[in-house]
Amino acid sequence: MAEAKHYLEVSGDFVIIFADGDGQGVHHSELIELMTLSRSLAEVRKRFVGSRTNLIETLEHFGYDFDALLQSQFREGYRDTTLAKLHRVDPKWIARKREALGFPNTPGRSRVEFPADQVRMAYDAAGSFVGAARLMGIDRRTFRELYAHATEQMGPGRDDTLDRPLENERLARARAAARCVGPKVYSSEDELKRFFDEEWGES
Numbered sequence: 001m002a003e004a005k006h007y008l009e010v011s012g013d014f015v016i017i018f019a020d021g022d023g024q025g026v027h028h029s030e031l032i033e034l035m036t037l038s039r040s041l042a043e044v045r046k047r048f049v050g051s052r053t054n055l056i057e058t059l060e061h062f063g064y065d066f067d068a069l070l071q072s073q074f075r076e077g078y079r080d081t082t083l084a085k086l087h088r089v090d091p092k093w094i095a096r097k098r099e100a101l102g103f104p105n106t107p108g109r110s111r112v113e114f115p116a117d118q119v120r121m122a123y124d125a126a127g128s129f130v131g132a133a134r135l136m137g138i139d140r141r142t143f144r145e146l147y148a149h150a151t152e153q154m155g156p157g158r159d160d161t162l163d164r165p166l167e168n169e170r171l172a173r174a175r176a177a178a179r180c181v182g183p184k185v186y187s188s189e190d191e192l193k194r195f196f197d198e199e200w201g202e203s
Helices: 028-038 041-045 052-061 066-075 080-087 091-100 116-126 129-136 140-154 169-181 189-200
Strands: 006-011 014-019 022-027
Touching: 006 052, 014 028, 022 028, 028 041, 028 052, 041 052, 041 080, 052 066, 066 080, 066 091, 080 091, 116 129, 116 140, 129 140
Parallel strands: none
Antiparallel strands: 006 014, 014 022
């Protein structure tokens, strides 16, 4: 079996970049910084040329958790094909990593999975879809899908937030504040508006 022409080796705090038999030593901090900034194996491999496995093993040797990066990118909603291009790998490899890391890719369901109680806690804490999505590090559309699924799990009649327009989120904040005070009293839109105006002085 022919020896690879381009590969990486670790030597103390340095990464040795081999190309056609010649080696160049680079401090590992340059590798980690480039990976942290680009979040892309493809970009890093332009400087640190080696196979996918060779590069990932070198990164992990110096403490970089590539699986943690993939988990973050899965949560951000990246598709397998997009990640395959970003890291210059086979989409099937990304799909296997997605499954291994516990991120199912089922048609019609959100790729991001969080427990229903965590979704509700995020909404109650933020008081709006935008704020809750920001707390969980996902986009608003994805959070809304998760919230709908969480509401279904709790059963009908438990929450009517999804029946309200997205743009009317200050009413959602008022409802969240009302929950903190006690039992749900403000049920109509007019009552919620009055409650919000009295509490925050907005018209």
